[in-house]
Amino acid sequence: MGGLTLLLVIMLIVANKKLYVFEDPRIDVVNDLLPQANCGACGKPGCRPFAEALVSGELLPGKCSVNSEEGQVAIAEYLGVSLGAEEKQVARLACAGGKNVAINRANYHGLDSCRGAALISGGEKGCFYGCLGHGDCKVVCDFDAIHLNEHGLPVIDVDKCTACGDCVEACPKALLSIQPLSHHLWVACKNLEFGDQVLEDCEVGCTACGKCAVDASDGLIAMEHQLPVIQYGKAVQNREAIDRCASGAIVWWDKDKGPQRGKESRKIIRKGEKRVGLS
């Protein structure tokens, strides 16, 4: 028995020497400094592949949006690379049609899931483009950054959101997107129809009147497919652009106060659900 043990020990020692693969010890150190969320926001499958990319110099520590600033600085100092700080990005919803302003055409019974409802003739909502409010984005969020407000619309916690993009994939109506915080002007509507056809279904929908495009600084807003499209970076974002919007579909995003509607936008005082004769 002792001989067999000795033989196996020798085999293990030989194997350990022969099959040894060198791995940069810095990868383990960097890996320990990462948050281990494995969210994929950096574009790598998880934290350890990201650590390998950091050590090889492919990416910079600032790419990890989950890590605290101290953590990023610690990695940068350890590796002797620049921080590569990037602007904070968050997920943002392009719909404001909560239950108090948007109507449902039908009642939905079944799996409590946006995607499930969307596959049954587009879901119960009057607006074909709007948020269904079953919270697929909330379920998929690993960071507890999304909750549904009293009108059934997802609200994204700017501090908790790491811009990993899981909610963007989960939304069947493609209403969520990752946006830098510096994008203040924001169109909270995706309805491609115009005029009364929009207002019939939702009080805060974009009717494609084009006032915002006129009031915005030169070249900032273009009207495409009955919606304003904001050309960030091409011109200065000016807050006056939202003031004449009658339905309040274009908003000014403030980091602390959330979406701010224009001065002349329709005031929404209804608290409960907006109901009409269901057809």
Add this chain to the structure above:
Amino acid sequence: MQLLNLLFNRHHDTFQHGIHPPEHKEDTRDMAIRQFSFAPVVVLPLVQHIGAPSQAVVREGQEVSRGQLLATAGGYVSVPVHAPVSGTIRKIANVPSASGKMVPGIFLEAFPFSGQEVMEGTPVDLDTASPEEILKGVQDAGIVGLGGAAFPTHVKLKVPDDKHCEVLLLNGVECEPFLTTDHRVMLEQAEDIYMGVRYLLKATGAKRAIIGIEANKQNAADHLNAHLPKDLPLEVKVVPVKYPQGSEKMLITSTLGLEVPSGGLPIDVGVVVVNVATTAEIGRLLPHGQGIQERVVTITGPGVKKKGNYLIPIGTPLRYVLEEVGVEDNISEVYLGGPMMGMAVSNLDISITKGTSGILVFTDKEVKKQQKVYPCIKCGACVEACPMFLNPSQLGILAKNEAYQEMADHHNLMDCFECGSCSYECPSHIPLVQQFRIAKSMVRKRKSKAHAN
């Protein structure tokens, strides 16, 4: 071998597994097809089929007559759209569709005195036309699978160069409860079906044709047999009643004893399957070069006052149809298609399209409100029901954990054709098919995303 056959159930003339839902066909199966009136405005979506949208060739304000071409095919997998009624083009704009998306469409206002006569086109002559010309004729007639899937028929009929079509299989099964459109078509349009078979045999190069009919439509089978022309190699095969026999893969197993490989098409085993109503439409339209303007729709269900099988112009708004036939005050759910694979509609402003085979209306009494979903008790009822031999129980557990890729890679999720047998049998009321549809849509989305990168 005999024992093996016995063991594997091969001696029956049908596929294995499947379910027996109540049929509910007695209300409408003896009612002759009736012409439906023209709606004041018909709304024609340009996406009535699977594939690229049709391209409108008319302008707003133009006057068109019944049967005139309104939109051409937007590609190979696409079909044209014809005017179902004489009138004026009011608007070309987005219209709501049954799939829940806004799609491009044409609003056609009917002349108050519009008649039934249809514009004639260039005929496709059966004797002189080549197979390619027949396929072109089928596409030009705007014909899609009228059984419900609405897949362009000429694409289905095109036999790839390396394959060979042995048998043309006509699908007259109509296994969906409530629906009786194909039943009536077989009883009333036998001549058109025979004519269509001749065209299809020439187009596919098949030597013989078989028509599969379920045993609950024995009178249709007898009728087709009695009037069968001597020179037509068509065989009428009556198969036992079982759902989902109308799925083409199941029907091939039932009538020919062949199994289509996973992920394959019927042509892989030398078969082309076409619905009987589609065949009748080909037989009626091609000799006149006309386009499809109307289709037979079964309107039934406890909420309908004037049940029946109606010949409805394509594009008639659903709301107008329901007003014409009359519905009870307490209607609660409206379905397009049958109760098993049909779709509940969320909007009555959509219109009847080429793929609409039935309209079902249920009242408060029949519709159970939100059944409680219990955990899976692993009874295996769904496994016994699944005609594709999948394991819905296991798939359901994976779907709950959102392991969509694993479902596709290791559990053949993509073979599921959403017949609903598993959900129907599940004693815990788990919405299995809905979960699978979500899973399939996610797998497809990720695949196209990976493809784009």
